[in-house]
Amino acid sequence: MATELETLADLATVRTLLLQRVSSEQVRIIDQMFLDIAEAIRTELQSAKPLTEFKRQRINAIIADLQALVILPAPDITELAAIEAAATVTNLAAVSVAARLPPAATLERIANAAPIEGAVIKDWFANIEEKTRFEVARTVRAGVAAGRTNYQITKDITGLVSEGNLGREALKQARRDAVAVTRTAVQTVANDSAMAVYQENSDVLLGLEYVATLDGRTTPQCAALDGMRWEMDGTPMNGTTLPLRTPPIHWNCRSTLVPFTRLSDLDEGTRAAMGGPVSAKIRFEQFMNKQGPEFATQILGPGRYEFYKANRLTLSQLIDPRSLEPLTLAELREKFGK
Numbered sequence: 001m002a003t004e005l006e007t008l009a010d011l012a013t014v015r016t017l018l019l020q021r022v023s024s025e026q027v028r029i030i031d032q033m034f035l036d037i038a039e040a041i042r043t044e045l046q047s048a049k050p051l052t053e054f055k056r057q058r059i060n061a062i063i064a065d066l067q068a069l070v071i072l073p074a075p076d077i078t079e080l081a082a083i084e085a086a087a088t089v090t091n092l093a094a095v096s097v098a099a100r101l102p103p104a105a106t107l108e109r110i111a112n113a114a115p116i117e118g119a120v121i122k123d124w125f126a127n128i129e130e131k132t133r134f135e136v137a138r139t140v141r142a143g144v145a146a147g148r149t150n151y152q153i154t155k156d157i158t159g160l161v162s163e164g165n166l167g168r169e170a171l172k173q174a175r176r177d178a179v180a181v182t183r184t185a186v187q188t189v190a191n192d193s194a195m196a197v198y199q200e201n202s203d204v205l206l207g208l209e210y211v212a213t214l215d216g217r218t219t220p221q222c223a224a225l226d227g228m229r230w231e232m233d234g235t236p237m238n239g240t241t242l243p244l245r246t247p248p249i250h251w252n253c254r255s256t257l258v259p260f261t262r263l264s265d266l267d268e269g270t271r272a273a274m275g276g277p278v279s280a281k282i283r284f285e286q287f288m289n290k291q292g293p294e295f296a297t298q299i300l301g302p303g304r305y306e307f308y309k310a311n312r313l314t315l316s317q318l319i320d321p322r323s324l325e326p327l328t329l330a331e332l333r334e335k336f337g338k
Contacts, residue, residue: 004095008258009211011091015084016254019190023183026075030182033072034175038158040069041136045154051144063140066157067133072174074125075182077189081111084193092197097204097261102196110192116185117251124181128174135170180251187248191256195246198259202232205259208244212255214287216298220326222247222255223299224315226284241316242324249324285315303329311336 044066045051051059085107092099101107113120119127136157143153157170198205212218212226228240236243247255288296297305300318307329308318313336320327327335 005209005258005260007095008091008260011094012211012256012258015087015091015190016256019186022077022080023186026077026182026186027179029075030175030178034171034178037069037071038171041066041158042154044069045150048150050150051140051153052147052149054144059140059144063137066136066140070129070132070136072125072129072132072178074122075185077121077186078111080186080189081107081114081193084190085197088194088197092201092259095261097201099197099201099204102200106196107193110189110196114185114188114192116181116188121181121185124185125178128177128181131177132170132174135173139170184248184251184253187253191247195257198232198257204261205232206261207231207237208257208259210247210255211258212284214282214284216295217254218284218299219250219253220300220304220315221249221319221324222253223284223288224319225249225255225324228316242319242321245324288315300326304332307332307336 044062048062051062054062085101089099089101116124139156140153143156148156159172198208207229209227209229210222210225212222214226218226225242225245228236228242229238230236230240230244234244246257247253249255288299293305293309296308299305300308304318304326307313308315317336318327318332319325320331
């Protein structure tokens with residue numbers, strides 16, 4: 001029979017998969033948005049006379065027209081907070097916890113103002129839009145100065161739209177940034193909503209455990225946090241050395257927090273991992289070391305792995321306890337003197 005923690009971890013994994021579908025649908029919308037912008041820019045430039053024949057005033061007018069085509073509205077994921085809060089309550093009911101929903105005002109704040117790496121999603125998209133418009137202008141002016149044709153300038157901005165190749169400069173980078181912000185925003189709203197439920201029911205929950213994904217795409221900071229536990233007020237427990245932080249803690253983070261009500265359940269059962277289920281007692285560090293040096297190097301990087309191995313460190317020692325960012329090799333040498 002599955003333990004309480006195992007049940008909640010499995011349910012959290014299912015929610016993560018469903019959230020990936022939400023993210024994928026938003027990415028599909030973003031892709032279409034950029035294709036439409038690319039096509040509009042192509043049409044504008046291909047219908048104009050060679051830009052190299054125009055004087056500065058006319059080129060500036062064309063640039064303004066092109067910049068006006070770059071409109072990047074932020075994805076609307078405001079309903080996600082209420083959906084994820086309700087799902088969290090349902091998950092807790094699976095382990096006989098009759099959880100309460102947090103106040104509607106709390107979920108509304110999460111839906112509209114959850115910070116993603118220090119800024120809300122609409123501000124991120126406004127910033128991406130502004131940078132993209134700058135890059136469009138820069139690319140046009142650089143192309144004219146170099147004597148490039150309209151077709152070449154179009155390609156510099158958008159790529160070959162007919163081949164589905166978004167631009168190697170302005171639009172390609174903007175699309176990459178928009179996707180990263182969107183995926184992280186979905187995880188932020190979902191995890192913040194779940195955390196709001198946990199805090200609302202802190203009288204019946206004992207604590208929280210950080211659960212990272214056991215595969216080769218996990219970052220050093222999530223690997224270090226995996227398995228760490230805190231009381232509901234954030235007080236470390238069971239030897240935890242790093243502070244409680246609600247995921248995502250970096251771009252495209254896939255980790256989550258799982259609550260528990262009984263300490264007796266924590267070290268039983270199994271958890272999902274690359275290659276099949278493993279014991280719930282296994283933490284990322286043990287899992288990584290069992291996979292061998294190549295896997296560990298993939299996670300930590302060559303230099304950091306060699307330092308980790310030579311100095312017999314723990315993964316948590318590779319992380320700055322304040323920022324939760326991986327320490328550089330220079331910082332590690334300064335801290336450990338080798």
